[in-house]
Ligand code: UDP
């Protein structure tokens with residue numbers, strides 16, 4: 001049994017060795033497992049790569065995968081997962097915020113039959129109000145958009161069984177959010193609550209702009225509900241203005257204005273234009289639905305995923 005650790009690193013020269021020597025090593029030694037640690041250098045501009053290479057020169061279990069430039073954590077994780085060879089893969093950050101002391105808890109859940117174990121961020125220690133509200137809002141919208149499987153506070157501190165990693169590696173879509181994809185994949189899941197600690201050193205590289213982009217990516221890649229909402233909006237407008245238009249025609253022109261409203265030309269025009277706006281919204285939503293279907297096709301996700309670990313008597317691989 002071998003565990004792979006995948007750790008994306010971007011400009012972590014200050015805390016990296018501390019993470020490895022003081023947090024990571026003592027934990028894996030305690031558990032006494034066969035392991036490898038795959039550091040993915042995500043185009044760091046500081047001494048991170050040199051430190052990693054030096055580490056790899058002395059430790060056989062340390063592998064270094066270096067990307068040609070900064071591709072972002074999502075891509076770094078994806079690259080690392082392709083490189084990992086263990087029976088299970090644990091992904092975690094290099095800044096110490098995701099405590100390696102929990103590694104054993106993850107493995108225990110895995111031994112207990114879980115195929116995906118996700119670390120859920122319980123409390124925020126050094127996070128400001130904006131981050132808290134932002135995170136709440138993010139999960140609220142995600143749920144509203146129909147991705148009900150996402151547990152609020154889920155992080156990328158996660159254990160994946162080999163069967164999950166193999167399937168994940170087959171996914172080809174570009175605008176990817178690891179979290180959303182793993183949630184979409186299903187499998188037997190368990191959760192571990194933990195407190196997001198403080199950074200060992202340095203500053204988080206995710207600023208508001210990046211996080212906002214990530215949020216938009218999540219929404220767009222996971223759901224087409226926004227389009228549907230606008231479609232409904234258009235339908236309601238068309239319906240109401242249609243009724244109003246009919247009322248005016250019947251009341252004023254057919255019955256000769258018994259209610260004495262004396263609605264004038266501009267009123268009629270306003271109603272007519274509102275009616276057309278509604279129609280436009282509907283037709284836009286329909287176009288957008290076609291685009292979302294094209295989008296889904298280009299994402300090229302598998303139609304379904306077989307859980308090879310749980311299936312029996314299929315092709316002789318698993319007979320028990
Ligand atoms: N990271 C990365 N590429 C990036 C940004 C971050 O590989 O472009 C790494 C970073 O080195 C760290 C992890 O991803 O190990 C989480 O990053 P960070 O601490 O900045 O984010 P947060 O803790 O706010 O999620």
Ligand code: MG
Nearest residue numbers: 093095097204
């Ligand atoms: Mg961090």
